Amino acid sequence: MNKKWWKEAVVYQIYWRSFFDSDRDGYGDIKGIMEKLDYIKDLGIDVIWLNPFYKSPDRDNGYDISDYYGVMNRAGDMATFEELIQEIHSRGLKVIMDLVVNHTSDQHPWFSESRSSKDNPKRDWYIWEDPKGGREPNNWRSYFAPSCWEWDEPTAQYYYHSFAVEQPDLNWRNPELRNEIYKMMRFWLDKGIDGFRMDVINLLAKKEDFSDAENPNNISYLANNPGIHDYLQEMHREVLRHYDVMTVGEIPFVSPEEGLLYVDESRNELNTLFHFQVADDMPTWDMLRYKEIQTSWYEGLEQRGWNSQFLNNHDHTRQVTRYGNDRHYRVQSAKLLATMIHTLPGTPYIFQGEEIGMTGVRFDSIEDYNDIAMKNKYQEEVTKGRDPQEVFESLILLSRDNSRTPMQWNDAPQAGFSSGEPWIKVNPNYKEINVEAALNDPDSVYFYYKKLIALRKENDVMVYGDYKDLLPDDEHLYVYSRSCKDETWLIVLNHCDVEQAFTLDGFTNRKLILSNYQRDLEKDEEVLFPHEARIYQIKK
Numbered sequence: 001m002n003k004k005w006w007k008e009a010v011v012y013q014i015y016w017r018s019f020f021d022s023d024r025d026g027y028g029d030i031k032g033i034m035e036k037l038d039y040i041k042d043l044g045i046d047v048i049w050l051n052p053f054y055k056s057p058d059r060d061n062g063y064d065i066s067d068y069y070g071v072m073n074r075a076g077d078m079a080t081f082e083e084l085i086q087e088i089h090s091r092g093l094k095v096i097m098d099l100v101v102n103h104t105s106d107q108h109p110w111f112s113e114s115r116s117s118k119d120n121p122k123r124d125w126y127i128w129e130d131p132k133g134g135r136e137p138n139n140w141r142s143y144f145a146p147s148c149w150e151w152d153e154p155t156a157q158y159y160y161h162s163f164a165v166e167q168p169d170l171n172w173r174n175p176e177l178r179n180e181i182y183k184m185m186r187f188w189l190d191k192g193i194d195g196f197r198m199d200v201i202n203l204l205a206k207k208e209d210f211s212d213a214e215n216p217n218n219i220s221y222l223a224n225n226p227g228i229h230d231y232l233q234e235m236h237r238e239v240l241r242h243y244d245v246m247t248v249g250e251i252p253f254v255s256p257e258e259g260l261l262y263v264d265e266s267r268n269e270l271n272t273l274f275h276f277q278v279a280d281d282m283p284t285w286d287m288l289r290y291k292e293i294q295t296s297w298y299e300g301l302e303q304r305g306w307n308s309q310f311l312n313n314h315d316h317t318r319q320v321t322r323y324g325n326d327r328h329y330r331v332q333s334a335k336l337l338a339t340m341i342h343t344l345p346g347t348p349y350i351f352q353g354e355e356i357g358m359t360g361v362r363f364d365s366i367e368d369y370n371d372i373a374m375k376n377k378y379q380e381e382v383t384k385g386r387d388p389q390e391v392f393e394s395l396i397l398l399s400r401d402n403s404r405t406p407m408q409w410n411d412a413p414q415a416g417f418s419s420g421e422p423w424i425k426v427n428p429n430y431k432e433i434n435v436e437a438a439l440n441d442p443d444s445v446y447f448y449y450k451k452l453i454a455l456r457k458e459n460d461v462m463v464y465g466d467y468k469d470l471l472p473d474d475e476h477l478y479v480y481s482r483s484c485k486d487e488t489w490l491i492v493l494n495h496c497d498v499e500q501a502f503t504l505d506g507f508t509n510r511k512l513i514l515s516n517y518q519r520d521l522e523k524d525e526e527v528l529f530p531h532e533a534r535i536y537q538i539k540k
């Protein structure tokens with residue numbers, strides 16, 4: 001496969017509002033990121049992905065943009081952002097920004113114009129429909145609301161929103177709108193950023209026909225509609241091909257066959273993607289399903305398109321809580337999951353705090369939560385007459401706030417995140433789990449990540465090697481190889497709470513390169529401890 005910097009990179013996601021607060025307003029900020037760049041550089045990171053910091057009423061934490069050319073006051077200002085780009089580049093790092101162009105905020109001036117009258121020149125920049133039989137045009141749900149249609153009194157029509165009511169969808173059929181977006185993309189690229197993480201980019205095209213869905217709860221009708229590839233190819237022609245940048249599309253509801261259409265190198269659309277088969281199919285760990293997903297994506301994209309590897313981000317419960325065992329084997333299972341993500345084919349992502357094994361959270365009441373997805377769902381269910389406590393309990397495990405609590409820097413009040421009142425409570429376990437403690441412990445999750453990242457830099461086989469699952473039917477062990485011309489690596493993972501026997505017969509000329517247990521392998525190499533992970537190099 002063609003070599004590219006973004007294939008070899010390790011990406012670190014900064015959810016800035018929870019990263020480091022430099023001005024005591026309770027929100028992390030751009031200056032705060034600047035103060036921590038050396039920490040990120042030391043870990044071995046190549047690329048930083050910043051969640052959106054454009055001007056926004058902040059109903060959906062920055063994913064509701066009211067001005068694409070401005071910086072949210074909470075985050076800082078444009079001059080500070082420009083300084084941040086310089087500081088990032090001067091350390092040899094790169095930075096990609098979130099691009100949120102499926103929808104704007106309902107406070108965006110474009111939307112104010114669009115809703116003002118049916119003949120406003122921007123009417124067609126959003127999606128408007130007449131009522132049908134006195135109600136919504138169809139039975140579709142949105143991600144965050146019971147209907148994807150919202151009635152707007154001034155012009156007596158409904159507008160379409162894939163997410164919250166406050167996030168009207170843009171109409172990508174309109175060429176003027178598309179050009180306006182391309183102009184905005186060039187504005188940021190010309191400032192020197194190195195690419196985009198593209199929010200729900202496969203939702204841009206809408207169905208031609210708004211007839212009812214058979215099962216409105218399966219909201220995949222919102223995505224992958226005809227026209228989407230034309231828009232992305234146009235975006236590539238108009239903007240992306242003129243810069244050496246990385247693009248990663250957030251692409252829900254796709255199989256590997258559909259995913260390939262977005263990232264096939266010969267199609268000139270996107271470099272790589274986040275698909276959500278793991279997040280959507282696996283509320284908790286499911287080894288057989290996970291292996292199936294990995295194999296089918298490897299085979300589906302092989303030699304033609306590039307995958308991304310992640311188990312959590314700002315929308316998903318932290319991986320050691322959701323997919324590991326944060327109660328009895330937090331450190332070991334955090335290391336095992338890291339081993340897996342950094343040795344599977346694709347670019348690995350680290351979500352801030354993952355590198356110290358931060359966990360999900362369990363607050364006492366719905367009042368302590370901020371997540372609009374969780375709050376809207378809670379309201380919807382309680383309004384139906386369901387027991388509020390029961391509804392609350394059912395929403396805790398997958399609340400997006402699980403990953404949004406402040407970064408735990410040390411054991412000082414507010415975990416050293418802020419000397420003000422944080423916008424969301426800190427996880428009470430910060431006294432034990434924090435960066436300072438990790439840096440003082442050579443066996444910490446942090447130092448394990450550092451080793452893994454360094455290994456990836458030195459060994460192309462981790463990036464470009466062929467992948468083969470050697471035990472597809474085992475429910476606990478995940479054993480696979482990565483191989484290049486004259487080198488094979490063997491990754492052995494025991495993803496469960498009990499020991500497992502394992503034979504290394506057939507792998508004679510082996511050398512252990514990394515493991516998450518300190519023990520004498522000479523004696524009992526063929527027993528795998530709970531959540532044990534090993535990487536071997538096999539010489540021909």
Ligand code: TEU
Pocket residue numbers: 060063100143163199200250252253276279280314315
């Ligand atoms: O998320 C979209 C989203 O909710 C899905 O990608 C979801 O995570 C996936 O289908 C798995 O179930 C993006 C942003 O990441 C999120 O924070 C925003 O709220 C949302 O778009 C709207 O902009």
